[in-house]
Amino acid sequence: MKHIINKESISSNLILGALILGLFTISYTLHSQDSQLPVKPNIVVIFADDLGYGDLSSYGHPTINTPNLDRMAYEGQKWTNFYVGAAVCTPSRAALMTGRLPVRNGLTSSKVGVFFPDSHNGIPANEITIAEQLKSAGYATGMVGKWHLGHKEEYLPTNHGFDDYYGIPYSNDMDHTGKITSMEDYFGRYTDTYEERTPEEFNVPIIRGTEVVERPAQQNTLTKRYTEEAVKWIKDHKEGPFFMYLAHSLPHVPLFVSDEFRGTSKRGLYGDVVEEIDYGVGQIMNLLEAEGLDKNTIVIFTSDNGPWLPTGISGGSAGLLREGKGTTWEGGMREPGIFWSPGTIKPKLVTGIGTTMDLFNTFSNLAGVPMPTDREMDGVDLSPVLFGNEESPRNEVFYYRGPELYAVRVGAYKVHFITEAGYKPNTRVEHDPPLLFNIEEDPSEQYDLAKKQPEEITKIMKVVKQHNSKMVKGPDLLIDRG
Structure with a gap:
């Protein structure tokens, strides 16, 4: 029998075969990517207070010795473009906990920077915290340290997704027993005489659950006790999965350190404090390794905002x-x-952009919990970077001060619509056209490119327009005091 070859049939079969092969390849690739992700890993977030970008030896400090954090960075991932959601405590912590810009839920203000002991409000009940998200997936949830999202019982961590809490509800310099008449007086107390401060000058409470168990907090041993509490809690919940949020109260001023670390750093008291925090990080790493938990536990270290420069030598450094x-x-x-999980997180230096808000999305994915669909979320999932070879999916950062958008980064370029010093009055300047910096080439923001590259401003303005179209700002919850 003579076979007749149909060219159209061959072409159709080739196309069909290519499609099947393509679908198989996509399916295999997705399966491979999924299989790389840890299943409901334990999560430890360690959050410092007022630590500067340049205050760790792995980030360039010449005299502060942080061997445990350096080890985390070497064995895990060191991110060089990692951001917080705000430049002061309360809104930054709100961004971390909710995965949302704090301007959306009213935890930022143009009049009051943070919550104080006489504040009436706290984190809204309808906000979903990371703890609540993970708890819905069967996680045990514990917090140790500084909360600063409301000190009244209904706002404390145990009413927002955490099973257990031990720490101080706001900053360690609050409830001052002396009289402060001006910001100059405030900063003067620490700039020149920071080594003379005593815990009794600050009547801050330590709370366990919802009950005050110590007042004033003996702050010289606070970092040590926070670490001990976190270690004990992890031991008690080692069967997992668990989420531990360890939020240190330091190196926020006033600076306090235990006797074992006093005078041990070449950087003075500030260095002593940072090195004690680093030692505590090492204690947690050692525990995870001893219990065989390290390969299914992700440890993240970062801080709530940059260094408090007006406090002089008592404050840290942002490096360059x-x-x-x-x-x-x-x-x-x-x-x-810094992200660490030996054998799970791929060791590398990451120069892509990430934020603390992205942790909500990332943890939700790892825990198998759907993202909320009834509100605008501001994070992205960093799993493809942490566990694969992908670039960061984030390309934008929105820099709010209070309820106002001061600056925006898109890719390598950043525009400033408004600039203002941290704690100096009458320094606000509105820029038209906005300032423009290439912060990959110029991370110190010294060379304005607005006149040379106006097209980059135009590109960013399109992003801003899209962002503003979805922005609904919450009512100011910080201003209500007294």
Whole structure:
């Protein structure tokens, strides 16, 4: 029999075969990517307070010795473009906990920077915290340290997804027993005489659950006790999965350190404090390894905002970045970001962009919990970077100060619509056209490119327009005091 070859039939079969092969390849690739992800890993977030971008030896400090954090960075991922959601404590912590810009839920203000002991409000009940999200997936949830999202019982961590809480409800310099008449007086107390401060000058409470168990907090041993509490809690919940949020109260001023670390750093008291925090990180790493938990536990280290520069030698350093806490310059909102999980997280230096808000999305994915669909979320899932070879899906950062958008980064370029010093009055400047910096080439933000590259401003303005079209700001919850 003579076979007749139909060219159209061959072509159709080739196309069909290619499609089948393509679908098989896509399916295999997706399966491979999924199989790389840890299943409901334990999660430990360690959050410092007012630590600068340049305050770790792995981020360039010449005299502060942080061997445990350096080890985390070497064995895991060191992110060099990692941001927080705001440049001061309360809104930054709100961004971390909710995965949302704090301007959306009212935890930011143009009049009051943070919650105080006489504040009436706290984190809204309808906000979904990381703890609540993970708890819905069967996680045990514990918090140790500084909360700063409301000190009244209904706002404390145990009413927002955490099973257990031990720590102080706001900053360690609050409830001051002396009289402060001006910001100059406030900063003067620490700039020149920071080593003379005593815990009794600050009547801050330590709370366990919802009950005050110590007042004033004996702050010289606070870092040590926070670490001990976190270690004990992890041991008690080692069967997992668990989420531990360890939020240190330091190196926020006033600076306190235990006797074992006093005078041990070449950087003075500030260095002593940072090195004690680093030692505690090592204690947690050692525990995870001893219990065989390290390969299914992700440890993240970062800080809430940049260094408090007006406190002088009592404050930290943003390294080569400009300015510090309270500002939307890079030094105010770019922080160390270290991710560690041996054998799971791929070791590398990551120069892509990430934020603390992205942790909500990332943890939700790892825990198998759907993202909320009834509200605008501001994070992205960093799993493809942490566990694969992908680039960061984030390309934008929005820098809010209070309820106002001061600056925006898109890719390598950043525009400043408004600039203002952290704690100096009458320094606000509105820029038209906005300032423009290439912060990959110029991370210190010294060379304005607005006249040379106006097309980059145009590109960013399109992003801003899209962002503003979805922005609904919450009512100011910080202003209600007294």
